[in-house]
Every structure is written in C-alpha cells, then in structure tokens.
Amino acid sequence: MFKLRATILKDLRVLLRDKIGLALMFGMPVLLVLVITKIQNSTFELVNKNKVALLLANRDTGKISMEMIAAIDKIGMFKLVEVPRGQADQQLIDRMHAKDALLALILPKDFSSRISARAKKITAKALNSFGLEANDTSTAKTTNTDPVTLYYHPVLQEAFRRSVDGALHSALQMVESKQVLQQLYFSINEKQLPVAMENELLNNQSPITEIPVSRDGSRTVPNASQHNVPAWTIFAMFFVVLSLGSGIVREKTSGSFTRLKTLPTNYLLALLSKQLTYLFVTMVQAALIFSIGVWLFPYLNLPALNLPADLFGLFIVSLFCGWCAVSYAVCVGVFAETQEQANGFGAVSIVILAALGGLMVPAFAMPDSFQLIIKLSPLHWCLEAYYGLFLEGGTLQDVFASIIPLIVIAILIQLLTVWGLKRKKLI
Numbered sequence: 327m328f329k330l331r332a333t334i335l336k337d338l339r340v341l342l343r344d345k346i347g348l349a350l351m352f353g354m355p356v357l358l359v360l361v362i363t364k365i366q367n368s369t370f371e372l373v374n375k376n377k378v379a380l381l382l383a384n385r386d387t388g389k390i391s392m393e394m395i396a397a398i399d400k401i402g403m404f405k406l407v408e409v410p411r412g413q414a415d416q417q418l419i420d421r422m423h424a425k426d427a428l429l430a431l432i433l434p435k436d437f438s439s440r441i442s443a444r445a446k447k448i449t450a451k452a453l454n455s456f457g458l459e460a461n462d463t464s465t466a467k468t469t470n471t472d473p474v475t476l477y478y479h480p481v482l483q484e485a486f487r488r489s490v491d492g493a494l495h496s497a498l499q500m501v502e503s504k505q506v507l508q509q510l511y512f513s514i515n516e517k518q519l520p521v522a523m524e525n526e527l528l529n530n531q532s533p534i535t536e537i538p539v540s541r542d543g544s545r546t547v548p549n550a551s552q553h554n555v556p557a558w559t560i561f562a563m564f565f566v567v568l569s570l571g572s573g574i575v576r577e578k579t580s581g582s583f584t585r586l587k588t589l590p591t592n593y594l595l596a597l598l599s600k601q602l603t604y605l606f607v608t609m610v611q612a613a614l615i616f617s618i619g620v621w622l623f624p625y626l627n628l629p630a631l632n633l634p635a636d637l638f639g640l641f642i643v644s645l646f647c648g649w650c651a652v653s654y655a656v657c658v659g660v661f662a663e664t665q666e667q668a669n670g671f672g673a674v675s676i677v678i679l680a681a682l683g684g685l686m687v688p689a690f691a692m693p694d695s696f697q698l699i700i701k702l703s704p705l706h707w708c709l710e711a712y713y714g715l716f717l718e719g720g721t722l723q724d725v726f727a728s729i730i731p732l733i734v735i736a737i738l739i740q741l742l743t744v745w746g747l748k749r750k751k752l753i
Contacts, residue, residue: 338603351569351607352614355562359555359615360626367550367628377405378490379427381418385411388438390501395433397497403490404429415477422479429490430477437474445505449513452506474498541720548717549629555619556712557685560705562615563608563648564679567655567672570604574659575668597743601652608648634715639722643715646729647708650736654704657739660746679703707732 380398384391399406407427409418418430434440476494478487512518538548574597619631634640655672662668680686682696683705692700700706707728714725 348569351562351566351611355558355565355611355615356618358561359558359618360628362558363550363554363619363623363628364626366554378403378429380404380406381421381427381430382406382408383411383413383418383430383432384408385435386433386437387435388442390438390441390505391433393504394437394497394501397500398431398494401493401497403493415475418477422477425479428479428482431494432475432477434474441502441505445502445509448506449509452510453513541714541718541724551619551623551629551631552716555615555631556716557709559612559615559644560647560651560683560708560712561676561680561685562611563651563708564654564676564705565673566604566607566651567658567676568669570600570652570655571659571662571668571672572665574600574656575662575665579664597656597747601649601656604652604655605645605648608651609644612644612648632716634719636715636721639720639725640715642722643708643711643725643729646732646736647711650704650708650732650739653736653739653743657743657746660743660750679705682706684709701731704732704735707735 382395382398384395395406395408398404409421415432418432421427422430474494476491478490482490508518616631616633620633621630624630658668658672658675662671680703682700683689683703684692684700685705689697689700689706711725711728711732714720714728718724
C-alpha cells in the first residue's frame with residue numbers, strides 16, 4: 327500500500343506539471359460543451375424563436391396568391407422579404423449568393439387562375455361522384471397547377487430542406503383546400519361559404535398530446551443540455567488518452583521505465599497507479615462539467631442541466647465510464663512506439679468511436695449495417711447509461727444492462743494491455 331501511495335503521489339506531481347495536458351483535459355471539454363450546447367439549443371429553437379429569411383417573388387396579381395403568402399407567414403418559420411414583381415430569377419440568385427437569404431420562393435404570374443381552375447376541376451369530379459351535374463365541365467381539361475419554384479442555398483442540409491418543403495406544401499394544401507371547399511359549397515347552395523364554417527372546416531385539427539417516456543413518471547421535456555452535457559462529458563473522459571497515453575510512451579522512451587525496473591516493485595503497480603490517478607481526473611472532469619451545466623448555463627441563456635434523481639447511480643456510471651476511458655488510454659500508451667503515435671492515433675480513434683457511439687449522430691439514425699459496429703464502441707454504452715439516467719429518469723438498476731457491456735469492454739482492454747506488456751517484455 328505504501329508503494330502504491332508513493333506511486334500515485336509521483337503521478338500526481340507529473341500530471342500537475344503538464345499544463346498543456348491539464349488544459350486539454352479540463353479547458354477544452356468545458357469549451358466544447360458550451361459551444362455545442364449553445365449551437366444545438368439555437369437549432370432546437372429555430373422554428374419557435376428565430377426565422378429563416380425567405381425572398382418572395384409574387385408575380386401573380388390575384389387574391390389567391392395573397393392567401394398563399396398569408397398562409398406561409400402564418401407558419402411562423404420564415405421571415406418574408408418580398409421583392410419587386412418584375413425582378414428576374416438571376417437577381418434572386420445573386421441576392422442568395424450575397425447571403426441576403428438562403429431561400430427564395432417564386433409564385434408564377436397565373437398562380438391564382440391555376441389554383442382556381444384546379445379547384446373547379448376537383449369540384450366537378452366530386453359533384454359527378456355524388457350524382458350531381460357540375461355547372462362548368464370545361465375545367466376537366468385543365469392541367470395541373472404550375473409548380474411553385476423554390477430556390478435554396480447549398481449550405482442548407484437535407485433535413486432542414488425537407489422541413490421547409492413540408493411547411494410550404496402545407497401552406498399550398500391549405501390554400502387549395504380552401505378553394506375546393508368554396509367551389510363545392512357554391513355549386514350546391516349557390517351562395518358563398520360562410521367565413522365561420524370555412525374556418526371551422528379548415529382549422530378543425532385534433533390535438534396531439536406529446537408525453538416523453540420516462541421511468542420515474544416525470545413529464546419534463548428533455549432540453550439541449552440533457553442531450554449534450556452527458557455526451558461531451560464522455561468525450562472529455564476518453565480524451566485523457568492524450569496525456570496518459572503519451573506519458574506512458576515517454577516513460578518507455580526516456581529511460582524512466584528502465585529505472586522503474588530496478589526498484590523493488592512491479593511495473594503493473596505503476597500502471598495501476600496511473601489508472602487510479604487518471605480515474606480521479608475523469609471523475610473531476612464529470613463533476614466540473616455537470617456543475618457548469620447546473621449553475622453556469624442559466625447565466626448564459628442556456629437551459630439548466632437537470633441532474634438525475636439517482637445521484638449514486640450517476641456516480642457509479644461516471645466511475646465505470648472513467649475506468650473504461652483510462653483503460654483505453656493505457657492500452658494506447660503500451661502499444662504506441664512514439665508520443666506522436668499515441669497522440670495521433672488516440673485523438674483520431676476517439677473521434678471515430680464517438681461518431682460510431684452516437685455522440686455526433688444519433689445511433690437510431692445510422693444504417694442497419696452499422697448497428698453491430700456501434701455496439702463495439704465503449705462510448706456507445708457510456709452514452710446509453712447516461713441517457714438512461716438523464717433522459718429516461720432511470721436508476722442504477724435500469725441502466726445496469728448498459729454498464730455490463732462497458733465492464734466487459736474495459737476488461738478486454740485490460741487483458742489486451744497485459745498481453746502487450748508481456749509481448750514487449752515490459753513485465
């Protein structure tokens with residue numbers, strides 16, 4: 327026990343001298359959590375608070391085009407910037423290249439007449455199916471409505487473009503449905519559709535009750551902090567590979583290992599000391615980042631992190647996540663020949679494992695061919711355990727199924743490390 331304590335004190339002194347390593351292990355993760363959470367929180371609030379600029383070229387003079395504009399504005403997703411009716415398409419594109427707006431919508435000059443003709447055509451078909459004769463059957467030859475043209479800037483990702491497309495289709499469908507209802511009512515009753523009835527027919531939507539699934543019965547909707555803080559805390563834990571991995575390589579190449587072998591102790595004890603030291607570091611990382619999420623985020627206009635009710639479960643999950651991270655760092659240090667190899671491979675591999683583990687892209691959004699590979703990433707099981715506590719309101723017992731694979735992976739990494747030590751004749 328005396329040897330272990332002395333070795334731990336030595337490793338702590340070495341760690342405290344590594345100012346750059348400390349900055350990477352504490353400063354960078356904190357900055358990463360702040361930036362990512364701020365960005366994602368802004369993305370979550372994009373529809374509700376921020377609006378996307380949309381250049382609107384209305385080349386139609388009819389009433390229906392104005393109803394279309396009102397329907398788009400009612401969505402609340404766009405900041406409409408109307409442009410002169412005679413402005414050419416290329417001028418709109420030039421304004422988009424100048425980043426005046428990322429979207430531009432063009433309503434054709436015969437938009438109202440086309441929508442009206444289409445509504446009459448649908449009305450005629452409906453009346454014929456009812457066994458009634460339409461007043462005007464000439465609309466049967468009417469072609470479909472000219473397409474509404476939407477220009478978008480290439481920087482917009484596909485998921486956002488789909489949401490924009492869905493919103494515009496919804497507005498267009500609302501306008502067309504309104505015209506069809508008015509035509510049907512007029513054809514049957516020979517008078518205009520009352521406004522009250524029109525609003526009741528068009529706006530009669532059944533409400534959808536959204537309830538987040540939780541194990542503790544809580545109905546609190548998870549915010550951006552609940553998603554990001556646990557994920558990037560795991561990322562910070564595994565990034566101790568830059569300090570611990572390179573430190574082990576430094577001992578092997580500088581002759582420190584040779585001196586350690588002359589001492590009346592085993593090198594495995596030295597590795598155990600490093601693991602305990604850096605396990606303490608990972609726990610401090612988790613405590614620091616969680617504390618920032620709880621107390622600092624509200625002052626930065628970010629949603630506060632809500633800690634799970636089972637704090638003991640949170641401690642155990644953090645402990646095993648930290649142990650797996652430290653085990654991986656030691657393994658990288660044992661097999662690397664130079665500090666450059668340890669730093670380069672360690673950093674790149676952590677980013678890859680984070681991507682596969684669901685920290686960057688949700689696991690459910692990945693293709694089926696990746697599902698097996700995902701389960702090989704220790705960061706995946708770390709994230710599953712944390713999400714079980716933070717998002718699902720679970721306890722330690724609920725996330726135990728995620729902790730077991732994490733323990734198995736850590737043990738396999740430890741065995742691989744021992745094999746590497748024997749192969750290199752280090753023990």
